[in-house]
Amino acid sequence: MSLLIGALTIGLILSLLALGVLLSFRIFAFPDITAEGSLTLGAAVAATLLTHGWSPLAATAAGLVAGTVYGTATGALHTRFGINGLLAGILVMTALYSVNLHIMGRSNIPLMGAATLTTQADAVGRRLLGGVESVHLWGWEVSSRDLSVLLCSAAGIALAGAILYWFFRTNLGTAMRATGDNDQMIRALGVNHGTMITLGLAVSNGLIALAGALLAQYQGFADVQMGIGMVVWGLASVIIGEALVGTRQLGFAIAGAVMGSVLFRLLVAIALRWGLNPNDLKLITAVFVFLALILPGLLEKLQTRRGRAHA
Amino acid sequence: MLEMRGVRKTFHAGTPNEVRSLAGVDLNVEAASFVVVIGTNGSGKSTLLNAVAGTFPLDQGSIQLDGADIGKWPEYRRARWIGRVFQNPFSGTAPGLSIAENLSLAARRGRPRGLGWALEAGLRGQMRDVVSRLHMGLEDRLDNPIGTLSGGQRQALTLLMATWLQPKLLLLDEHTAALDPKSADQVIRLSEEIVERDHLTTLMVTHSMHQSATLGDRLIMMHRGRVIYDFHGAEKRRLRPEDLLARFEEVRRAEQLDEGAAEMLRRVYV
Numbered sequence: 001m002s003l004l005i006g007a008l009t010i011g012l013i014l015s016l017l018a019l020g021v022l023l024s025f026r027i028f029a030f031p032d033i034t035a036e037g038s039l040t041l042g043a044a045v046a047a048t049l050l051t052h053g054w055s056p057l058a059a060t061a062a063g064l065v066a067g068t069v070y071g072t073a074t075g076a077l078h079t080r081f082g083i084n085g086l087l088a089g090i091l092v093m094t095a096l097y098s099v100n101l102h103i104m105g106r107s108n109i110p111l112m113g114a115a116t117l118t119t120q121a122d123a124v125g126r127r128l129l130g131g132v133e134s135v136h137l138w139g140w141e142v143s144s145r146d147l148s149v150l151l152c153s154a155a156g157i158a159l160a161g162a163i164l165y166w167f168f169r170t171n172l173g174t175a176m177r178a179t180g181d182n183d184q185m186i187r188a189l190g191v192n193h194g195t196m197i198t199l200g201l202a203v204s205n206g207l208i209a210l211a212g213a214l215l216a217q218y219q220g221f222a223d224v225q226m227g228i229g230m231v232v233w234g235l236a237s238v239i240i241g242e243a244l245v246g247t248r249q250l251g252f253a254i255a256g257a258v259m260g261s262v263l264f265r266l267l268v269a270i271a272l273r274w275g276l277n278p279n280d281l282k283l284i285t286a287v288f289v290f291l292a293l294i295l296p297g298l299l300e301k302l303q304t305r306r307g308r309a310h311a
Numbered sequence: 312m313l314e315m316r317g318v319r320k321t322f323h324a325g326t327p328n329e330v331r332s333l334a335g336v337d338l339n340v341e342a343a344s345f346v347v348v349i350g351t352n353g354s355g356k357s358t359l360l361n362a363v364a365g366t367f368p369l370d371q372g373s374i375q376l377d378g379a380d381i382g383k384w385p386e387y388r389r390a391r392w393i394g395r396v397f398q399n400p401f402s403g404t405a406p407g408l409s410i411a412e413n414l415s416l417a418a419r420r421g422r423p424r425g426l427g428w429a430l431e432a433g434l435r436g437q438m439r440d441v442v443s444r445l446h447m448g449l450e451d452r453l454d455n456p457i458g459t460l461s462g463g464q465r466q467a468l469t470l471l472m473a474t475w476l477q478p479k480l481l482l483l484d485e486h487t488a489a490l491d492p493k494s495a496d497q498v499i500r501l502s503e504e505i506v507e508r509d510h511l512t513t514l515m516v517t518h519s520m521h522q523s524a525t526l527g528d529r530l531i532m533m534h535r536g537r538v539i540y541d542f543h544g545a546e547k548r549r550l551r552p553e554d555l556l557a558r559f560e561e562v563r564r565a566e567q568l569d570e571g572a573a574e575m576l577r578r579v580y581v
Contacts, residue, residue, distance in 0.1 A: 171425055178416055190387050
């Protein structure tokens, strides 16, 4: 049971990553690799500040802000200097590796004993549950700590999703979505599309850094390697979400990304439990995304061929 | 209203694909004038409109709109004053956004976009009103993605969007060329109605001899990046499609003569 709750919690935290990827890859069709660096950046900034005694909320917010700064950097490289989007992301991601090491001062920061959002959630939960160590849930024994962290994560993600939905429905957010949809049109309507892309990448990387900051506090450490493979991870979540609820409506797309992230994490947890070698995890994720990308095209081809055979 | 002086633009300069699209255009368009632009393929009609809209930087020349020197402004800044409808009916709208969202983008053309709710109730009411005047039944489908509409419907909406906030200049770039005859007719009538109602200064590129003869109060013909004919007032009103075709024929003959002469010179001297 604690395995299930752990998987749900990490899935929820990483749904912020999925939302960031949804924004860059799906809304802008911008292959933003910066995410790999900014996830670690959020974790690095938050963990370092926590060990310096910052309040968890402030440290987490600082991680988010750091992410927006580097998202802006990628956007500026692309829109001001005309560097290919993929390359701009790779440049910033590579630079971030050094930046992250400098922030952390070493390759791993443990958060044992530090006050984090996790310990705060635990405290809140304990107070609400009347100070018990564990509760019985449908016949399972669940540690009250795990449960309160899960519920707080769910509340936080719901809030983040709602804010994102609201943002996308404002004048600014609508212009941002239109920029990804038809940039010729949006320029003809007086929008600086370079600014929109830069702003969008800032928001996207802010979300991803927030995911990193929360993940570090949940795991109890920040590691300079923790961002590796995260873009593909986020993409897999988005693709699963699209398969679950479709892409047609904004609210569905956001909810789908969150659901996709949780479901994907659950599948991974189950596979690991069944004895999947953790070293194969990234390979399998990549193959999964590859299949998800080519399958629609293959199915279509198959159908037209079948149609022709019938005709 | 619009003043172009010595506007030149060469694409792919210095390569084998060099195209001299605008070879020194001087054009003065008065306020509330409806100018029809015609010309052969590659004569620079669309390039002329794009030069005004700011799609590319000019090689030379200046463009003034209502007294402001806009020649060096980026495209998005000029959009505050310029409304545009493109040839491709899919270019003017964002397919994934709803009709209402597309219109809300147009309702803030060239204005700052903040964190206000895009589809506020007052604007929605206004949208229903304006869209119902198209008689396409779209007022009940405001929340449908615009990508599900036909080209004609999308072009009609693009026209509404371009003129939602009254522009100082309206640019119509062969905006009915890609439509079926019935939709083309609808969109042209709508264009005429809006231009007349708001007294819009308009530049319209067209391939249709019928449109060029019946619409507008001035007609210019372009050839090889220059304005070669310019008909105003009564002269424009007298023009018939046959007259225009005759002018095209004239241009074609002059061209052949040029080529013939060049060939002769080459034979003699090379």
